[in-house]
Amino acid sequence: MKQVGFYQGCCFQGPDAHMFDMLKKVFADLGVDIKLVERTTCCGGNTIDEANKFLVYSINARNIALAEAEGLDLLVSCNTCYMVLAKTKHALDNDPQLREEINKLLAEEGLEYKGTAKIWHILPYLVEEVGVDTIRKKVKRPLKGWKVATYYGCHIKYPKEVAVVDSENPSGLEELVEALGAEPVKDYEGKDACCGYHAYYTNKPVALKKVVRAPEGAKKAGAEMLVTPCPLCFKAQDIYQDMVENAPRVPSVYLPELLAYALGYDPKEAGLAYHIIPVDKVTVNAPASS
Amino acid sequence: MAEKAVLRIYRYNPEVDQNPFYREYEVPLDEVQTLLDALFFVQERLDPTLSFRFFCRAAVCGSCAVKVNGVSRLACKTRFRDLVEASGGRPITVEPLNFLKPVKDLVVDHDAAFENLKTLKTWCEPKEPIPEREYRIPPEEVKKYERPTNCILCFACYGNCEAVMDDPKYAGPFAFSRVYRYAVDSRVKDEHKREMVKNALEAGDVWSCVQCQKCIYVCPKGVRPAEDIQNVRGIAAEMGFRDYPGVRKLQHFVDWVYATGQINRLALPEEVYGVDPTPLINKFREKGAEVWEVPKPLPGLLEFRDLILEVMKEKKPHLDIDFHHVRRIDKRVEEVFKADVCTRITEKFEEQKSDFFSRFWKKLGEFFGAS
Ligand code: SF4
């Protein structure tokens, strides 16, 4: 089985602790052992940058160095964590002085940032490394007739130097949605709009205006749900959408959850049972055939 | 036959047209280099009534920014062939920049955005005494603001900004790059820096930025407004402008990450807005989800804490760790996990201890000849 280092960040805490087990199982089913890189910490959430950018570079150089020490690449399951780690890699790979300064600090713990580990986001990892065909073959519960709007989120599209998809014409999600037997809805108003997540604790009224934009557009285009490869976009569309009066209440699904369900997991195992905005397409006893 | 591409251009003359409309024009690829050339081709050969703005034709003056298939670009810096390739045979839609008053066709009125910028007072009011000869600026300082200095005020970032979209007061990405640029300039006097930063907070609404990073993506001059904004926010906190949700969020991040290696999403509502998260937690519990109210302390936490302190000693942060808060977090962690943050170390010790005893008993057994 292929092995890749896994960076967990702060995504699998609170009510989302189960997600890590789900991810681990889904990837194992697809032939990938995701090995948690121990001792890695929060990336700073693109927020600690406000206090001290150098600190963000240091903690993420440490995160990457921990994977490198085990000879592993680093797989990241969140758009923002991915962007912050990738920006750090970009900065250190292009600024030898910065790298040296940081390596001096890491030496204390016996670590060194070498720049050898690739930082993967789950979307390109699933498309390029696992392969859409492999996924298609593993589907036990085709999502026949589901109309799923694809929502990429910002931090894998912008800025350009860390983008994992074509920023203006992203792809990958549609192919995956199709492979699961569902029908992707790609073009809708608000597909490129911000999900609002990062503004919730800086300017709530602005955030709540953003939260409904993609769900509204998706609904108008005939989609029954949104799928996103980012657990933060998912949280915004699930928890914060519930706080907006007259919200369209379009359910949002985190990409690995959709995979899990199509691979035959029950809704609890897949995490789909725990959404604030219920995913009504999901039925407990939906047939799974092998 | 020459290769051609279709431009679908927004047309609107408020003096005659009731509503804006689109008109399509065919442009031969081998007669034009840039999108600006293509607009000239339309104006000179097909439709002299088309209006657009330009001046330098070399990405210097900033007047030719338009919206192309939804994204702000300088017409003179955009290779036409690239657009044609990216659009895969579909017409290329050219429109005026978003969020600025349309004047005619592709021409917009920048005045409102300029006025907003002026209220921030982003200029140099020099420290006294003013030196008799030139200022000497060390290269490290120039490095801090050489990027924002490249801004040509083209408003491309403004036209794609998520904050401008939902907050009419928001001064715009470029405006805060300027605030940052003068806030770290050693020639500017402190009172003026303070005034600028205060303006950025109050008149400019700098906390409305959602950090989408689109401004960095569209800027034709390599300015990175989203990152400059992070700095302005930090500098504001350092100057003592702390009564903002965003500063409480930042304090949460700094303290929790130091204390546990992670943030605590369930403590954020309380710490930022004073809102009890229990109803939300209950919603999840009712659905049968297991909820951890405090993140598990991570292995390697003590080394991680050392690193943070070490870094902060070298580069002073805009916002310090609040160690009273850290103590309270430590206490929460102790209550929930019935152990302090050194648990892992204790665990390791216990392992070694049991390992030691098992070896000890084995040896003893061997000594007495037992199996
Ligand atoms: S990162 Fe902020 S300033 Fe830049 S485009 Fe997004 S909202 Fe606007």
Ligand code: SF4
């Ligand atoms: S920051 Fe860049 S995009 Fe924005 S006005 Fe300046 S040059 Fe134009």
Ligand code: FES
């Ligand atoms: S014409 Fe001056 S920037 Fe394009």
